[in-house]
Amino acid sequence: MTASVPFVYFDHNATTPVCSEVLEALPQLAQSWGNPSSIHWGGRQPKNILRDARKAVAAAIGASPLEIIFTSGGSEANNAIIKGVFESTKTRNHFMCSSVEHPSVMKTMLHLRELGALVDIIPVNRLGQIDLEFYKARLTEKTALVSVMLANNETGTIFPIHEMAELAHQKGALFHTDAVQAFGKIPLNLKELNVDFASFSAHKFYSVKGTGFIYSRKGSQFVPLIHGGGQERHRRGGTENVLGIGCLGVAAQKIGQVGERARVLGEMRDQMEKRILSEISEVTITAGESPRIANTSSLVLKGVDGETMLMALDLKGYAVSTGAACSSGNPEPSPVLLAMGLTRAEAQNSLRISLGWETTSEQIDGFIEALKVVVQRLRSLQSEEGENDHV
Ligand SMILES: Cc1ncc(COP(=O)(O)O)c(C=O)c1O
Structure with a gap:
């Protein structure tokens, strides 16, 4: 060239x-090399970084800090939510997602099908609009989870998540939205959106790769994908990526x-x-x-x-x-x-x-x-x- x-x-x-605010914060964040789970002085600063990032993220999406679980990114978030619901539901064996989901949702759903779940794929028309009649017809008291993205990564179309979540809840089903492409692009208030779970990825909103988070509505049961230490209130094992999460928090503040x-x-x-x-x-x-x-x-x-x-x-x-x-x-x-x-x-x-x-x-x-x-x-x-x- x-x-x-x-x-x-x-x-x-x-x-x-990576946005300038994150680049500026990086050297200082990198100084906090301690393990956030340590009780001694080495753990204090990294613990504070996690706390501040959790607060920033929660504020940016209209959630409470306790509803945030940090992950390695959007793919892990999607896998954890879908597989977690599959593991925790005893009486419901039906799952649904749209035909235009990211592979981290679609392939997870197809994996559940191999494990014996009934999985319905909701069609989407040429305008990118979801077939609500199909959706309503297939939703039953056996539906465990519906997963439909908030905004599509290829065409940008926005789906009627509030309405769809309401319909799922009427049948006692849980609702997940992959909000990876929506965060930072449309104003978000998770409480108003009325979903049980949502996924996010830091590298889609001007932060570094390798971090993301889950919104898990207060009161929803959450089965961890990664078992390990008691990190993230026993919802995601593994020492947290303090540097990545710190950066994610800085970028989330900008999203305002x-x-x-x-x-x-x-x-x-x-x-x-x-x-x-x-x-x-x-x-x-x-x-x-x-x-x-x-x-x-x-x-x-x-x-x-x-x-x-x-x-x-x-x-x-x-x-x-x-x-x-x-x-x-x-x-x-x-x-x-x-x-x-x-x-x-x-x-x-x-x-x-x-x-x-x-x-x-x-x-x-x-x-x-x-x-x-x-x-x-x-x-x-x-x-x-x-x-x-x-x-
Ligand atoms: C809609 C959507 N969901 C999930 C992901 C995966 O996120 P990550 O790259 O953090 O695993 C992407 C990334 O392309 C995406 O566009």
């Missing part, structure tokens, strides 16, 4: 850069200003989509008409291979994605887009752009120009190939 190429990061749903940031980001995203639709032919926005988190845009650019587009944009300095980061390098089209009813070709022609707090309108302008060039070149190459095929 030449020095003149800008490094523009539009893949914030994969991970976010979500409203204004989301409004600005939403305007930039909408403006970007408008220009792309008017300046590039045969483009559609997946779930563009549905409620979405403000930073995400999932495009289908007809006839242009997503992976090729991604690589061409990378050469120009723009980091975007074709779907979930964990499946990049995998030639299979995104299971989420297929589950929404996009054809294989449409899913293969998809590009995900996810903006962040540091995104500027100049970066967006530069990106649109780069995208125009890339799409035009790839389409003309394709039509040349098509002509040659007939020779």
